Amino acid sequence: MVKKMQMKRIIKKIISELYSIKFWIAVIAISMLCFCANVEGETASSDTVIYHLILYCSRQELMDMGEMYSSYSVIMAFRNNYWFPIIVPIVAAVPYIHQFSDEWLTGYYYMRIPRSKRVSYAMEHALMAALTGFLVMCVGILLFGMVCVGIFPSYHSYLTHTDESMVAAIYGQTQAIRFISFIKVLLHVGLLGSIMSVFSCIVLTIIRDAFLSLTLPMMLVYLSTKVCNYYALFVRQQYADEPPLAVNMISLLIPSMYMNMEGVFHQWFGVPDFFWHAYLLLILGFLAVIMAAIVKRRDV
Secondary structure, three states: OOOHHHHHHHHHHHHHHOOOHHHHHHHHHHHHHHHOOEOOOOOOOHHHEHHHHHHHOOHHHHHHOOHHHOHHHHHHOOOOOOOHHHHHHHHHHHHHHHHHHHHHOOOHHHHHHHHOOHHHHHHHHHHHHHHHHHHHHHHHHHHHHHHHHHHOOOHHHHOOOHHHOHHHHHHOOOHHHHHHHHHHHHHHHHHHHHHHHHHHHHHHHHHOOHHHHHHHHHHHHHHHHHHHHHHHHHHHHHOOOOOOHHHHHHHHHOHHHHHHHHHOHHHHHOOOOHHHHHHHHHHHHHHHHHHHHHHHHOOO
16 A cells, blocks of 8 residues: 555654654653552552652662562553543644644645545555554653663562562563563553554544544543443442453443553453454554545545
């Protein structure tokens, strides 16, 4: 779909995007969201929120609090924030949606479309939106991680035997496995950022309003968090041990559950973890096809 000349143009656009002020504002916003996460979980005391620990706890106090306050464990807790999945749809889409809206809502679209096939045109913008959303999420989390590494004690400084370590039990016994666990989470959240960015572009092509194309996905995720709470309560009441496959399939219809899905996908569906990432890529491809269909129907 995307020719070599288009790939070169996309690469140039991505490089220029890295120098964009909007891109770095979005990256910093993601990092700030990560600092608002709670090491002990969303419902825990505000004393264990990451930014609070940075401001008010000394390194020795962090050592005394145990291995769950090591830099690795703190980094992996970046999603423990009620507002993280709600705000991500806006932040991931902001850098590219403005660029795309300037072209889609103005006369520049009419100058571009005769020189390229409509499907190729749509695929180019879908790929650009996906890559931009992916980079915003990944760079923001990595920036947050670098700060945590410099502030929080390392996992090895706690001298904990792996057989007795909670961190090792959750994320892996060896450093290599724990690194792979982090990469899986980073890839997972990056793909979610890609999906949100492309979805916002699709909304823009339909309603032709840049502001609503950013806020409607956020409202959809916010409403789904309310549904998620009732759904989770219902599942716990009806199936105390392990819900059947059909019940787990329903969770795929609730957008807010996607943020932490990679941790339970293998357990719920009995397939390897990479199937979850393949599923997200399938959603991206489906969204790109929808965007191509909308662009193809537009009158020039």
